[in-house]
Amino acid sequence: MVALARRSRRRPIDIWPGFVDALAALLIVFIFILLVFMVTQLYLREALTDRDAALTRLNQQINELAEMLALERTASADLRLTVTQLSTELQSSVAAREELGVELTEALSERELLAASLAAMTARAEAEAGATAALREEAIDLRQQLAALDTRVRKSEQAFTAEREISAEALVQVDLLNRQIAALRLQLARIAEALEASEAEAKEQQIQIADLGKRLNVALASKVQELARYRSEFFGRLRDVLGDRPDILVVGDRFVFQSEVLFATGSAELGGEGQQQLARLAATLNQIATEIPADINWVLRVDGHTDRRPINTPQYASNWELSTARAISVVRFLIAQDVPPERLAATGFGEFQPLDPRDDEIAYRRNRRIELKLTQR
Numbered sequence: 001m002v003a004l005a006r007r008s009r010r011r012p013i014d015i016w017p018g019f020v021d022a023l024a025a026l027l028i029v030f031i032f033i034l035l036v037f038m039v040t041q042l043y044l045r046e047a048l049t050d051r052d053a054a055l056t057r058l059n060q061q062i063n064e065l066a067e068m069l070a071l072e073r074t075a076s077a078d079l080r081l082t083v084t085q086l087s088t089e090l091q092s093s094v095a096a097r098e099e100l101g102v103e104l105t106e107a108l109s110e111r112e113l114l115a116a117s118l119a120a121m122t123a124r125a126e127a128e129a130g131a132t133a134a135l136r137e138e139a140i141d142l143r144q145q146l147a148a149l150d151t152r153v154r155k156s157e158q159a160f161t162a163e164r165e166i167s168a169e170a171l172v173q174v175d176l177l178n179r180q181i182a183a184l185r186l187q188l189a190r191i192a193e194a195l196e197a198s199e200a201e202a203k204e205q206q207i208q209i210a211d212l213g214k215r216l217n218v219a220l221a222s223k224v225q226e227l228a229r230y231r232s233e234f235f236g237r238l239r240d241v242l243g244d245r246p247d248i249l250v251v252g253d254r255f256v257f258q259s260e261v262l263f264a265t266g267s268a269e270l271g272g273e274g275q276q277q278l279a280r281l282a283a284t285l286n287q288i289a290t291e292i293p294a295d296i297n298w299v300l301r302v303d304g305h306t307d308r309r310p311i312n313t314p315q316y317a318s319n320w321e322l323s324t325a326r327a328i329s330v331v332r333f334l335i336a337q338d339v340p341p342e343r344l345a346a347t348g349f350g351e352f353q354p355l356d357p358r359d360d361e362i363a364y365r366r367n368r369r370i371e372l373k374l375t376q377r
Contacts, residue, residue: 002196009316017356017366020250022357028253032375054205062198069191076184083177097163104156111149119169132206177187248277253375256280259306259326266311270333278330281372282337289343300334301345303371307364308351324348330370 249256262274270278285300292298304323316322327346335341356363 007219012244017362020356030312032253034050047117051205058201058205062195063196065191065195069188069195072184072188073189076181076188078257079177079181079184083174084179086177088175090171093163093166097160098155100163104153104160108153111146112151114149149275246326253373255372257370257372258365259370260365262312262330262370263326266313266316266322268316268322268329270329275333279337282334282339285334285339286337289340297344297377299375300339301347301355301373301375302330302334303373304330304346305353305367305371306351308354308359309364317348321346323350326370 031373044139119329175189248258248261257274257277261277262270264271302327306328311319311322324346325348327348331341331344331346334344351367354363354367356366
């Protein structure tokens with residue numbers, strides 16, 4: 001009967017706070033996953049930006065090399081055309097030189113014959129003192145023909161010499177053009193090798209970037225999982241140290257202290273009981289910190305929250321200032337308990353992140369809180 005009377009005096013079970021806590025836990029988990037995804041996307045975006053910049057530079061280099069190759073090909077075509085023209089002119093000069101040589105040979109032969117005839121006739125005229133006028137006229141005519149032949153021979157020799165000089169200059173130009181063509185071909189081969197090397201380097205960089213993205217995703221997932229394991233161990237030990245208290249809760253990945261445990265109303269100064277609870281928390285955190293690997297960049301975030309009722313005192317102009325001051329007080333106390341300052345962060349949310357949206361004293365008490373979250377920086 002006594003037990004029945006006690007049960008009848010108990011308050012009815014209110015499942016709504018538990019339901020809200022469960023929804024809040026799901027929301028926090030979703031937000032954490034979303035943050036991990038955003039961080040991953042940020043790293044990937046930076047890697048892709050670097051890759052795009054490298055590809056842009058490579059494309060610019062390839063375009064420049066292609067333009068140089070086109071210019072070299074145009075110059076090579078012009079040089080080939082010039083060589084062809086010079087070769088044609090050289091062949092014409094050689095043919096003309098050969099013709100002039102034949103004419104010169106014929107003129108020399110004819111000159112020798114005329115000179116021999118003139119000598120014979122002169123000798124005969126001198127031997128015969130009474131040579132006739134016809135013979136003298138013939139001799140004069142022969143002398144004129146000989147002079148004309150000498151003139152033709154000199155012109156032929158001059159033309160032959162000129163053609164020989166033109167042929168020599170043409171040969172020098174052809175040799176120079178052949179050397180230029182050889183140099184251009186060598187330069188074209190080097191440009192082609194540079195293009196192939198640039199394309200191979202671009203493909204290799206694309207492969208490296210893809211591999212980097214995969215390794216980054218694997219590393220992030222591994223670090224998140226490893227930090228989650230240490231977070232679970234930290235909260236488990238903390239729950240054992242602080243005991244089963246209704247004003248200290250574990251909600252998802254956060255440890256929640258009701259403000260009344262740590263602070264007086266409207267104050268940011270830690271009370272004696274709050275200091276005892278935080279000292280136990282600091283000892284547990286220092287033990288876990290020695291086990292966390294150095295490559296995990298973890299941080300304990302301290303979040304201050306208030307209820308929706310406004311505050312306006314000489315010390316705190318709004319709930320922003322009060323929530324931030326309370327978070328800073330907790331951080332300073334943890335630093336005094338040998339927690340490394342670089343592993344702590346203080347944040348004030350005021351009344352804008354309530355756990356219970358209702359407008360009653362129970363909701364106010366739930367919303368006035370300090371949340372601790374072991375997370376990755």
